[in-house]
Every structure is written in structure tokens, then in C-alpha cells.
Amino acid sequence: MTEKKVRVRFAPSPTGPLHIGGVRTALYNYLFARQHGGELIFRIEDTDSTRFVPGAEEYIIEAFRWLGIKFDEGVSFGGNHGPYRQSERRDIYKKYVQQLLDAGKAYIAFDTPEELDAKRKEQANFQYDASTRLQMRNSLTLSSEEVERLISEGCQYVVRFKIEPGEDVHVDDLIRGDVVINSSILDDKVLFKSADQLPTYHLANIVDDHLMEVTHVIRGEEWLPSAPLHVLLYRAFGWQDSMPRFAHLPLLLKPVGNGKLSKRDGDKLGFPVFPLEWHDPKTGEVSSGYRERGYLPQAVCNFLALLGWNPGNDQELMTMDEMIRLFDLSKCSKNGAKFDYVKAAWFNHQYLLQQPDEAWTPEFDKLLRAQGIESTAEREAEVVRMMKLKVIEYTDGEGNKKKRNVSFVSDLWPLCKFFFVAPAEFDREDKFVRKNWKEGTAEEMRQFAEKLASIEDFSVEGQKSVIDPWTEQTGIRPWNAWRICLVGAGQGPDMYELAAFLGKEETLRRMHHAIETLA
RNA sequence: GGCGCUUUCGUCUAGCGGCUAGGACACAUGCCUCUCACGCAUGGAACACGGGUUCGAUUCCCGUAGGCGCUACCA
Numbered sequence: 001m002t003e004k005k006v007r008v009r010f011a012p013s014p015t016g017p018l019h020i021g022g023v024r025t026a027l028y029n030y031l032f033a034r035q036h037g038g039e040l041i042f043r044i045e046d047t048d049s050t051r052f053v054p055g056a057e058e059y060i061i062e063a064f065r066w067l068g069i070k071f072d073e074g075v076s077f078g079g080n081h082g083p084y085r086q087s088e089r090r091d092i093y094k095k096y097v098q099q100l101l102d103a104g105k106a107y108i109a110f111d112t113p114e115e116l117d118a119k120r121k122e123q124a125n126f127q128y129d130a131s132t133r134l135q136m137r138n139s140l141t142l143s144s145e146e147v148e149r150l151i152s153e154g155c156q157y158v159v160r161f162k163i164e165p166g167e168d169v170h171v172d173d174l175i176r177g178d179v180v181i182n183s184s185i186l187d188d189k190v191l192f193k194s195a196d197q198l199p200t201y202h203l204a205n206i207v208d209d210h211l212m213e214v215t216h217v218i219r220g221e222e223w224l225p226s227a228p229l230h231v232l233l234y235r236a237f238g239w240q241d242s243m244p245r246f247a248h249l250p251l252l253l254k255p256v257g258n259g260k261l262s263k264r265d266g267d268k269l270g271f272p273v274f275p276l277e278w279h280d281p282k283t284g285e286v287s288s289g290y291r292e293r294g295y296l297p298q299a300v301c302n303f304l305a306l307l308g309w310n311p312g313n314d315q316e317l318m319t320m321d322e323m324i325r326l327f328d329l330s331k332c333s334k335n336g337a338k339f340d341y342v343k344a345a346w347f348n349h350q351y352l353l354q355q356p357d358e359a360w361t362p363e364f365d366k367l368l369r370a371q372g373i374e375s376t377a378e379r380e381a382e383v384v385r386m387m388k389l390k391v392i393e394y395t396d397g398e399g400n401k402k403k404r405n406v407s408f409v410s411d412l413w414p415l416c417k418f419f420f421v422a423p424a425e426f427d428r429e430d431k432f433v434r435k436n437w438k439e440g441t442a443e444e445m446r447q448f449a450e451k452l453a454s455i456e457d458f459s460v461e462g463q464k465s466v467i468d469p470w471t472e473q474t475g476i477r478p479w480n481a482w483r484i485c486l487v488g489a490g491q492g493p494d495m496y497e498l499a500a501f502l503g504k505e506e507t508l509r510r511m512h513h514a515i516e517t518l519a
Numbered sequence: 520g521g522c523g524c525u526u527u528c529g530u531c532u533a534g535c536g537g538c539u540a541g542g543a544c545a546c547a548u549g550c551c552u553c554u555c556a557c558g559c560a561u562g563g564a565a566c567a568c569g570g571g572u573u574c575g576a577u578u579c580c581c582g583u584a585g586g587c588g589c590u591a592c593c594a
Contacts (some may be wrong), residue, residue, distance in 0.1 A: 314533075404557095491555050
């Protein structure tokens with residue numbers, strides 16, 4: 001048995017932004033290709049001219065670039081199996097359709113879409129197949145002269161695959177095992193459309209995979225029902241011996257309720273379903289993207305990889321290289337996975353924490369500028385260091401107040417405002433304020449401020465060396481009230497660290513303001 | 520309706536005939552503590568149902584029910 005070099009493909013159709021489920025399919029193809037030292041092909045399946053969306057192809061390429069999923073050949077990547085855009089392969093498909101026609105494995109049909117619609121209306125279960133094709137207008141029922149005449153008159157026609165009924169067709173799926181469907185339930189699929197003179201997915205897909213020497217077809221489960229048709233097509237062409245192996249991936253489901261994940265769910269629950277922000281050229285509608293939301297590409301890949309696959313142990317955090325090493329189609333689950341956007345945020349939290357504090361600052365700086373605040377990268381990194389392990393309150397999709405770890409750089413702003421803006425007012429009704437600002441507190445703070453004013457070295461260590469003995473000696477525990485002065489609430493980092501960050505002057509200024517206001 | 524796939528904690532899942540059914544997210548509690556946290560510890564939480572096969576089924580087989588997909592001159 002000779003081992004063929006592994007060649008897989010990801011073949012989206014450019015009808016809009018890339019869905020996150022598509023990203024996962026591409027990722028699995030990528031992991032599989034890399035693990036086997038094979039190649040990943042990027043093919044554009046633009047055989048539906050009516051649904052073509054300008055910019056979609058560029059968007060998809062940019063999305064993979066961002067995600068770190070690299071292709072070896074295909075549209076924009078080169079290679080010697082091109083062209084890789086199906087709309088540029090018309091002549092190739094024509095030749096193969098003719099081959100099927102000549103062999104009597106396909107036939108020409110003149111029935112118009114309107115006629116077929118009417119037929120379906122009067123006969124609910126109508127299917128164009130062995131049981132009905134002899135009642136239709138096609139090259140099986142018309143004389144060859146008649147067919148010639150209709151074609152020369154410019155009559156529109158399609159080419160249909162002639163499926164022989166009554167055969168159990170087996171698909172050997174790498175994930176699901178032996179799947180059997182009887183050919184009688186398959187219809188005589190259109191292989192070549194009259195409308196745009198292009199093949200349908202089924203034909204183009206088989207011809208391209210064959211010509212591009214694809215060894216494994218890893219795609220979504222929605223293709224499983226038509227897989228037997230594809231097997232039959234390989235056979236009709238005489239390519240059964242080089243037919244690729246199939247692996248049908250489970251679908252990504254919506255987080256709540258039933259059905260597959262859609263853009264709607266993202267909008268409703270407040271998480272992106274596209275890798276990059278997308279501006280619809282027709283409607284002008286903007287859909288949020290993982291990149292713009294503040295996700296790290298590694299986090300997205302890691303999270304997505306685990307939705308439907310796992311390495312068989314408890315490891316969840318994995319680099320791309322580890323995933324390449326561990327990936328295994330036979331360890332893919334068979335059932336659909338609900339999309340858990342809370343866990344997605346947790347993954348990002350993990351990856352964000354792996355980054356050095358300096359890596360946060362460009363994004364953090366943008367946030368600050370948006371608030372009209374200028375700072376230095378050094379000071380911003382300081383704030384990141386102090387605040388990255390905090391928790392932020394947020395509102396989930398159902399409108400409930402929840403808390404979560406800092407998972408995005410943008411989570412920082414609501415936690416960090418007081419580093420840059422002094423509290424102007426104090427809420428006496430606040431639980432923390434009521435508990436920690438009582439009779440006599442103002443006087444204690446006055447004494448404490450005096451002590452602080454005497455400190456030369458205002459670093460954390462410098463403060464401690466003076467304040468620690470002072471608290472011993474006076475019995476005053478100043479920290480919570482001090483926090484009210486500098487922060488305005490029961491939040492924030494270690495007080496010495498905060499004071500050191502603000503500097504002596506600003507620290508004292510805030511304290512005096514608070515003492516006056518709260519006195 | 521027909522055909523196919525599928526079914527372990529709320530969610531993602533481990534398990535490949537014998538386990539106190541394991542982990543992660545989320546949730547709750549405790550410890551730590553100058554706040555909120557982080558961290559650490561602890562806890563609640565699952566084999567859809569009914570038949571078989573077997574000495575023994577979460578695991579194998581068959582039904583039923585639920586979920587998902589497909590059923591276009593869309594992919």
C-alpha cells in the first residue's frame with residue numbers, strides 16, 4: 001500500500017463573511033494537513049453567481065492570515081493545480097460533464113424551474129429520479145433530433161446525473177464509520193446549471209478534488225446526506241480507486257435553544273460569530289468580529305479546536321504546535337456542540353495572562369485615548385500589572401448581572417478609571433463607604449496624610465517602612481478609608497502600589513479633597 | 520412527510536463490559552486578605568427511556584422519544 005501525500009482543502013463560497021463554524025472546519029483541515037506533512041488548499045467555490053458578494057474572498061483570506069491558519073496553495077497562494085477559483089474552471093467542468101453524457105451516465109433535461117415548481121406543488125413528494133424522469137422533458141424521453149433542435153433553438157437545459165435506483169451506497173466516514181443510503185432516495189441531481197452556465201457544487205467538488213489530488217475531505221455534517229451522491233459520481237468517472245476519504249464534522253449549535261449557530265445568536269447574546277468585523281456591502285450592516293472584540297487568535301483557535309475534538313486527556317490549553325501533534329479525527333465527537341461564549345472568554349483570559357504586560361499597552365492606550373487620557377506605555381503597563389487579575393461586572397445575553405475575569409483588554413477601562421481620574425464625588429450610601437468612613441475617620445485620615453507627607457521615598461517599600469510602624473503605634477488601620485480617598489470605592493489594587501503610582505502630590509491632593517468632602 | 524446523523528453534569532467533554540462515572544467552563548462555600556479579586560481547598564450537578572445480549576452494561580444490539588442536518592438549476 002503506497003502512502004499518498006496528504007492533501008486537504010478548505011473551499012468556502014464567497015457569499016459573505018466566514019462563519020465561525022467554517023473557521024473550525026478550516027482549522028481541522030489545517031491541523032490534519034500539518035500533522036501529516038501534507039498540504040492545505042484554498043479553493044473558492046463561486047459557482048452560484050447569484051449569491052456572490054464582493055469583498056468576501058478578501059475577507060476570508062485576511063481572516064485566516066489573522067488566525068494563523070496557513071494555506072499551501074490556492075487562490076492568492078499559488079500552486080500548480082489551478083486555477084483555484086471555480087468560476088475560472090468552466091471549460092474543465094464542461095469537458096467532464098460531456099464525458100458523463102457520452103457514457104450515458106447523465107442526461108439533458110429541459111424542464112424549467114417554473115415547471116418543476118408547479119410539479120412539486122401538485123405532487124408534494126415529487127422527486128426527479130428513476131421513478132419520474134421518463135415523464136419529464138429530457139434526452140431520455142425526447143428523440144435525439146428533438147434534443148438537437150431544442151438546443152439549437154437556444155432552449156435552456158440542465159444536465160442531470162442518472163442515478164440507478166435500488167443500490168445501498170456505502171460511505172466510509174472517518175468519524176462516523178460506515179454510513180449507508182439507498183440510491184433510490186437520491187434524486188437525479190443537476191450537475192450543470194442553465195442559468196449561469198456553471199456546474200453545481202456536487203460536480204465541481206468532485207472534479208476539483210480529483211484534479212487537485214485531494215486525499216481527505218473534511219467538511220461539515222450538512223454534507224453527509226449528499227456524500228453517497230459524491231461516491232456515485234467518483235464511480236461514474238471511474239475514479240473510485242483514488243477517491244478521497246471522508247470525515248463529516250458535527251455542527252456548531254446556538255448557545256441557547258435549538259438549531260445551528262447563526263449570526264442572529266451573536267447579535268442577541270453579544271458575542272461575535274465571525275472572525276473579523278464585516279461590513280455588508282449591500283445592506284451596510286456591520287457584524288462584530290473576534291479580532292475587533294479583543295480576542296487573541298491563538299485563543300480563538302484553541303477554543304474552536306476543542307469544540308468537537310479533544311486530545312483524550314484533560315489538557316485544554318494548547319499551542320498550535322501541540323494541537324497539530326495531538327489532533328486525531330477519530331477523537332472527534334459525533335454530536336453537535338453548543339457554542340459556549342463564556343468559555344471562549346475564559347480561553348482569552350488565559351491567553352491574555354500569558355502575554356507580558358507590555359503587550360497589552362497598545363490596545364489599552366487606544367482605550368485611554370478614546371477617553372481623552374494620555375499616558376505613557378510604562379505607566380500603562382504598571383496599571384495592567386496591578387489590574388489584570390481583577391474581576392469585571394458585565395451583563396450577559398439575558399440581561400443578568402454577572403462577573404468574570406478580565407478577558408479582554410477593553411475590560412480594563414471600567415476597572416482603571418481612578419488611576420487617571422481622581423474621584424470627584426463620594427457615594428455615602430455605598431456599602432463600602434458606610435462601613436469604612438465613620439465618625440473620626442476624617443481626623444484619622446488627616447493624621448495619616450501628615451505622616452505620608454513626611455515620606456521622602458514614596459515607593460511601595462519607602463511607604464511601608466514609615467507607615468507600618470505608624471499603624472502599630474497608633475492602632476489606626478488606614479487602608480479602607482485611604483482607599484475611599486484615592487479610589488472612591490471598594491476596588492482597586494494594593495494601596496501602597498496605588499499611592500506609589502499616583503505619586504505623593506496626587507495622593508495627598510486626593511486625600512485632602514476626600515476629607516473635605518466627606519467630613 | 521422521507522432519508523441520514525446523534526443522545527454522559529446547565530455547557531464542552533473523558534470513558535472504548537466490571538470505575539465511589541474523571542476534567543474544564545459556569546455556580547456555591549471556605550481559607551487567604553487593606554477592597555474587589557487572583558490563588559488554594561471544598562461542594563452541588565450527568566449516563567434520555569424501554570427491551571434484549573452477557574455472570575455483569577454508561578459502554579454492544581434493537582426499538583421509542585428528543586436534538587440536529589439534508590430533502591433547490593445554494594453551497
